[in-house]
Amino acid sequence: MKKITSFILLTLGFVQFSCNDDFLTTTDPTRISSDLFYQNQTQFEQALNGVYGQLQGITNTAYLGQEFMSDNTTLDFNPLDRGGAAGWEAFEFSTVNPGNGEIATLWNSHYSTMYNINYALEKLEPSTIDAAAKSAIGGQLKFMRAFHYFNLVRYFGDVVLVTKTLKSPNEAFDLVRSPQAEVYKQIEADLKEAANLLPVTYPASGRGRVTKGAALSLLGKVYLTLKRYPEAVSTLKQVLPLGYSLYANYKDNFDPTKKNGVESVFEVQYQGGNDLGEQSNFVYVFAPRLSQGAVTGFANTTPSGRNIPTNDMIAAYEPGDLRKDISLQTSYTLNGVVVPIPFINKYRYPHTITGRSDNNWPVLRYSDVLLMLGEAINEATGPDAEALGYLNQVRKRAGLGELAGLTKDTYRTAVLNERRVELAFENHRWFDLQRTKSPSELAAFMNAYAAKEKTSPTVSRGGIAFNALDYVYSDFEYYLPIPAPQILINTKLTQNPGYQ
Known part of the structure; x- marks a missing residue:
């Protein structure tokens, strides 16, 4: 927990983005004493932009714990360079342990962002800036806090719940992990407040910011995860009249020239084509x-x-699915x-400078909302015409036939697979598997997948045999281990079962 107490205010300031990202223009607030900062609306917006900026670093490696750990992706194994075996490769082979540096980075990056969010919220409360701006800034900060805690609680289970800044380093040594129920209670409260505070849309200069629709969509996903299906239905239905729609062409969701479009509910902003350091790769x-x-x-x-x-x-992918060739290719020509x-x-997508691509990262799309809503209706009351309609809207765009005559169980299977292909490689798969399976069911599912991958690897391993521990899944791996450095710093933190 040392990161929480020692992380300096606003480690990231954003610079000017493209036409849809220019709301991120800011100076570097770390050059100003925190006592002198937060004096006006501009400074609060700069602080908020710093919080948005920290999303980039978190998103750049989020695939490790959300796609790589699942049955969606693997690695192009390098038999001559085994330097990543104990780090990023461990997420693929289910060999993550408490000393893994990637989980330490994951933990620290979320909590350092949380410090900045909590500090900004504390300064915002007594401020006298314009009321509408104050509401919008507060709503965005509350969404961000909920977003980060939602990630953490799904990664680690019980986590440290901090909603105020610590006044001295000693306070950090009294922090303990809060039960998941308490963490989810805070997530729910933050998202409800955010939904009430946030606008439906922004002027063009603010496109890409968190909106009311984003808060409701994430809250619906929280309810779906908690199996509170009626609340998921009522919450997600509030998103439908807010102006979102499916692109006619699935590919438009990922085209850098069409960022923050009609199907985008929330995406992480990047900008390539220059040397400003805000590119994706x-x-x-x-x-x-x-x-x-x-x-x-x-x-x-x-x-x-x-x-x-x-x-x-x-x-x-079903035969004829238009999303397949857009999402993946099975070979390359060199x-x-x-x-x-x-x-x-x-x-x-084409870009002008090596290593500086211009892709945003989709976090929430309208198709996700439709599939969540269909799933929630099915779980609450069964696969009625409404639930089938939401599922078939997404399938129709993909060039697939409508499904009909499904039972509750077959709908459940169909919507999970639809989510897999519709949202492929957008960091949804592991959490979808986790929320729809018990720890023992998830371990059995992943071991069955592992048996196929070990028998016939997707990519040749160059004659290197699998390690005996590779692809061996246990119930306790439902959650990641608490990073070892955190337990060394604060002995009151406990380790997840199975990792001791």
């Missing part, structure tokens, strides 16, 4: 490691080969040779 991380420029478009690149679509994922290694195609 997903295509470089996800392209096969020996593909050079065949995927990225720049011959002098060395991609990472992470988050490779699995054979199981590829097989999940120097006239076809190499049968699949890769994520969803974030592959």
Whole structure:
């Protein structure tokens, strides 16, 4: 918990984005004493932009715990470089332990952002800035706090719940993990307040900011996770009249020239094409490691080969599904040779500077809302015409036939698979599996997938056999371990069962 008490105010200030991102223009507030800051609306907006900025670092590696751990993706194994075996590769092979540096980064990055959120909220409360601006800023901060805690509670189970800044380092050593029920109670309260405070839309200069629709959509997802289905239904239905719609073309969701469009409920903002440091680089991380420029478009690149679509994922698409070729490709061509290694195609767009792509990251889309609503109705009252209608809207856009005559169980299976292919590689799969299965069911499911992947790996391992511990899933791996450094710093923190 040292990070919470020592992290300086607003570690990230944002610079100017493109036309849809220019609300992120700010100076660096860390150059001003915190006692002198927060004096006017501009400074509060700068502080808020810093919180938005921290989303980038968290999003850049979120695939590890949300896609990589699932049956959706694997890695382009490098037999000559085993440096990642104890770090990022462990998420693929289910060998994460408390000393893993990636989980320490995950924990610290969320809590350092939380400090900035709590500090800004404390300063906002007594401020006398314009009332409408105060409401909008407060709503965005409350959404962000809920968003981060929703991630943490699903990653780790019981987590430290901090909603105010600590006044001295000693207070950090008294912090303990709060039960999940308390964490979810705070998440729910923050999102309800955010929904009441936030506007439905912003002027063009504010596109990309959190809206009322984003708060309601995330709250609906929280209720779905908690299996509070009637509340999920009523909450998600409030999103329907807010002006969202499905793009006619699925691909438009990921086109950098169409950021924050009609289907976007919330996305993390990036900007490429310059040296300002706000670019995304997903295509470089996800392209096969020996593909050079065949995927990225720049011959002098060395991609990472992470988050490779699995054979199981590829097989999940129905014949004729228009989303498949948009989301993934099963091979690339280099120097006239076809190499049968699949890769994520969803974030592959032309850009002008090596390593500086312009893709935003979708967090909540309207199709997600429709599928959640259909699922919640099915769980609450069964697969009526309304629930089928929401599911079939998404299928129709994908060029697939309508489903009919489903039972509650077959609808449940159909909507989970629909979510898998519709939201592929957008960081939903692990949490979808987790919320729809018990720990023992999830372990059995993943072990069945692992048996197939070990028998016939998606990507050749260059003659290197699997380790005996690879792809062995246990019930306790429903949650990640608490990072070892946190327990060393604060002995009052307990470790998750199975990781002691």
